[in-house]
Amino acid sequence: MDAIIHFGGTVIGLLGDVLPIAVILIGFQVLVLRRPIHDPARVFFGLLFVLMGLALFLEGLELALFPLGRVMAEQLTSPAFILGPDAEAIVEFAWSDYFWVYIFAAAIGFATTVAEPALIAVAIKANQVSGGTITVTGLRFAVAVGVAFGVALGTFRIVTGTPLHWYIIAGYVIVIFQTSMAPKAIIPLAYDSGGVTTSTVTVPLVAALGLGLAETIPGRSPLLDGFGLIAFASLFPMISVMAYAQISEWRTRRLRDALANLEDST
Amino acid sequence: MKALLLQFLHSLRQSFQDLLPIIFVIGFFQVVVLKQGVPQFGEMIAGGLMVLVGLSLFVQGLQMALFPLGEDMAYSFVKKGNLWLLLLFAFTLGFGTTVAEPALIAIADEAASIAATGGVIADADQARESYASGLRLVVALAVGFALLVGVIRILKGWPVQYLIIGGYMCVVIMTAFAPEEIIGIAYDSGGVTTSTVTVPLVAALGIGLANSIRGRDALIDGFGLIAFASLTPMIFVMAYGMFF
Numbered sequence: 411m412d413a414i415i416h417f418g419g420t421v422i423g424l425l426g427d428v429l430p431i432a433v434i435l436i437g438f439q440v441l442v443l444r445r446p447i448h449d450p451a452r453v454f455f456g457l458l459f460v461l462m463g464l465a466l467f468l469e470g471l472e473l474a475l476f477p478l479g480r481v482m483a484e485q486l487t488s489p490a491f492i493l494g495p496d497a498e499a500i501v502e503f504a505w506s507d508y509f510w511v512y513i514f515a516a517a518i519g520f521a522t523t524v525a526e527p528a529l530i531a532v533a534i535k536a537n538q539v540s541g542g543t544i545t546v547t548g549l550r551f552a553v554a555v556g557v558a559f560g561v562a563l564g565t566f567r568i569v570t571g572t573p574l575h576w577y578i579i580a581g582y583v584i585v586i587f588q589t590s591m592a593p594k595a596i597i598p599l600a601y602d603s604g605g606v607t608t609s610t611v612t613v614p615l616v617a618a619l620g621l622g623l624a625e626t627i628p629g630r631s632p633l634l635d636g637f638g639l640i641a642f643a644s645l646f647p648m649i650s651v652m653a654y655a656q657i658s659e660w661r662t663r664r665l666r667d668a669l670a671n672l673e674d675s676t
Numbered sequence: 677m678k679a680l681l682l683q684f685l686h687s688l689r690q691s692f693q694d695l696l697p698i699i700f701v702i703g704f705f706q707v708v709v710l711k712q713g714v715p716q717f718g719e720m721i722a723g724g725l726m727v728l729v730g731l732s733l734f735v736q737g738l739q740m741a742l743f744p745l746g747e748d749m750a751y752s753f754v755k756k757g758n759l760w761l762l763l764l765f766a767f768t769l770g771f772g773t774t775v776a777e778p779a780l781i782a783i784a785d786e787a788a789s790i791a792a793t794g795g796v797i798a799d800a801d802q803a804r805e806s807y808a809s810g811l812r813l814v815v816a817l818a819v820g821f822a823l824l825v826g827v828i829r830i831l832k833g834w835p836v837q838y839l840i841i842g843g844y845m846c847v848v849i850m851t852a853f854a855p856e857e858i859i860g861i862a863y864d865s866g867g868v869t870t871s872t873v874t875v876p877l878v879a880a881l882g883i884g885l886a887n888s889i890r891g892r893d894a895l896i897d898g899f900g901l902i903a904f905a906s907l908t909p910m911i912f913v914m915a916y917g918m919f920f
Contacts, residue, residue: 423778427873430772435745435877438765443752448744456741463733464872466726474723475698482705491710510709517705521697527734530694531876532902534735535743539883539894574860575851582844589837595895598836601903602879605870611698613779613868641863644906 420472421465428461467527468610479518480618486511487622503627508569512562515619519561519643522612523554529606536599544599548654553603556650557643561616564642568623571630574638581645588652596655603651604644612643684732691731695724734872742876750884759831766827769878770905771820779868780815784808787861811916818912819869822904823878829900830885833892836900843907850914858917865913866906878902 439447447453485491491510523529533546567577589597616639624635706712753762774780788808792799797807829839851859870878878901886898 424873426776426778427773427871430776431769431873431877434765434768434772435749438761438768439749439752442761442765443749443756445752448748453741453745456737456739456744459733459737459740460742460873461737463730463735463737466730467734468730470723470726470728470730472723473726474720475702475727478702478706478720482702482710485710486705514701514705514709517701518698521701524697525694525731527731528870528872528875530731530735531738531742531872532879534738535876535879535883536895536899539898574863575848578863579848579851582848585844586841589841594835595893598896598899598903601836601840602899602901605866605902605906606875610872635860638860638863640868641860641866644866 417465417469420469421461424461424465424468428457432457464527464610471611476614479615482514483615483619483622486514487619487626489626505566505569508565508623511565511569511619511623515565515616516558516562518615518619519612520554520558522615523557523607523647524550526607526611528610529553529603532599532602532606540595544596549599549603549651552651552654553607553647556603556647557607557612559650560642560644560646561619561639563646564639565619565623567638567642568620568630568635569627571627571635574641578641578645581649585645585648585652588649588656591656592652593655593659596652600648600651600655604648607643607647613640616640616643684736687732687735688728691728691735694731695727699724738876742873743880746877746880747884747887750881751888754885754888762827763824766823766881767820769820769881770823771816773871773874774819774869775812775816777869777871779871780812780865781808783861783865783868784811784815787811787858790857790861807920810920811913814912814916815865815869815909818908819905821912822908823901825908826882826901826904827885829904830882830892830897831889833897836903840900840903840907843904843911847907847910847914850911850918853918854914855917858914862910862913862917865909869909870902870905875902878905 436447439445487508529550530546533544533549536544536549537546563577567574592600620635620639624630749765753765785804785808788797788804788811791797791807792804797803825839829836854862879899882901883894883898886892886894886896892898
């Protein structure tokens with residue numbers, strides 16, 4: 411019974427997400443453009459599928475994975491795990507004591523990004539539009555690698571207490587530099603993938619990790635240092651997606667050169 | 677009907693593959709690193725099944741409703757040929773979907789308590805509330821503005837990187853002047869604005885526009901709207917922190 415009420419709450423919460431969109435779309439379509447909606451039954455069921463699908467998805471995560479993930483983030487950052495079972499609080503530490511935290515940050519960043527519904531949507535579109543040159547899996551993999559690196563670096567920043575904007579500004583410099591070198595067609599998609607990575611699956615787990623770290627490390631404030639991990643997770647996918655395109659372009663070119671050489675010699 | 681079911685089964689298998697990494701990571705850390713058993717096995721299975729079915733339904737619904745809706749709207753607007761209506765639509769879509777976004781409400785409340793403890797605003801419920809709703813309004817305005825500019829960019833065929841890099845320079849310069857408490861929130865607010873329902877719609881809208889205007893390439897001109905929507909909130913929030 412409780413489960414059903416809880417599920418109802420999730421559905422209502424998501425309605426708040428879907429309703430404004432439906433009202434704006436239908437309002438413009440019917441009142442402003444004065445065109446009937448094409449195949450309304452299909453659209454209605456599609457929107458219903460989106461709503462129920464996301465509700466089931468979130469509810470399932472909340473039931474199975476999120477609690478465990480949050481407890482895990484807490485345990486991995488606790489003094490007892492970092493400095494041994496006798497430690498009460500962390501007074502002195504080296505950044506390398508947090509070895510498992512970095513690994514966990516990278517692994518959970520990668521894994522949650524692969525399951526991120528918004529990224530799946532963008533990858534499907536990119537695949538259709540590029541005529542199959544960009545594969546759904548390839549793009550998601552590239553983005554996930556970026557998020558993994560970003561979140562791991564973000565936890566390192568919280569542990570060492572270095573200022574957030576140094577990293578972000580350095581990241582932007584790399585983005586600008588890569589933009590001038592990468593194939594033109596990938597640039598808009600790379601920029602977009604920064605924005606889609608951080609939603610329903612990634613944010614709750616990554617935020618729990620950030621807060622756990624900021625609470626246990628002396629001199630870090632959860633309010634000031636807990637933020638910022640999401641910014642890392644949005645920045646590095648741009649770099650990794652452009653790198654993915656650069657590497658595949660470079661490999662194609664090398665292959666073509668090799669073939670040309672082969673033809674010359676025969 | 678049978679085709680639909682087959683398609684659903686196919687996407688169910690795909691969703692299972694999507695979830696494998698999370699299951700693997702959590703399992704590995706639980707058993708190998710933290711050396712603990714897996715608790716509440718039944719709930720894990722039930723939750724896992726719900727996630728699987730949910731993700732498959734979502735992807736199905738995308739193809740049935742959100743993608744075609746976004747592209748249809750784009751075609752209709754281009755056919756109608758009224759630029760102002762299109763811009764009004766872009767702004768309304770950005771503003772309307774952001775202002776009620778649950779993730780944004782959470783961040784705005786948190787930001788208000790940071791500002792209150794930092795002494796930026798009075799530590800009272802009313803001051804906090806007005807700060808939080810002001811912040812939400814600013815972010816929603818920023819996203820509306822972003823889609824507006826993004827649509828103009830698609831129509832004109834401007835390269836996305838000039839605008840985005842210009843925006844980043846703006847962020848970097850403003851970081852030097854904005855109050856320290858607001859910087860983390862401003863950077864994060866860029867990431868939370870684009871929800872799982874908005875992203876597919878906005879992507880389809882951009883691609884639909886690029887497809888229906890001659891001389892625009894769907895890959896080069898169609899993408900980029902989401903990037904704008906993640907960038908402008910940073911600028912607007914820092915400005916909010918500097919002037920209020």
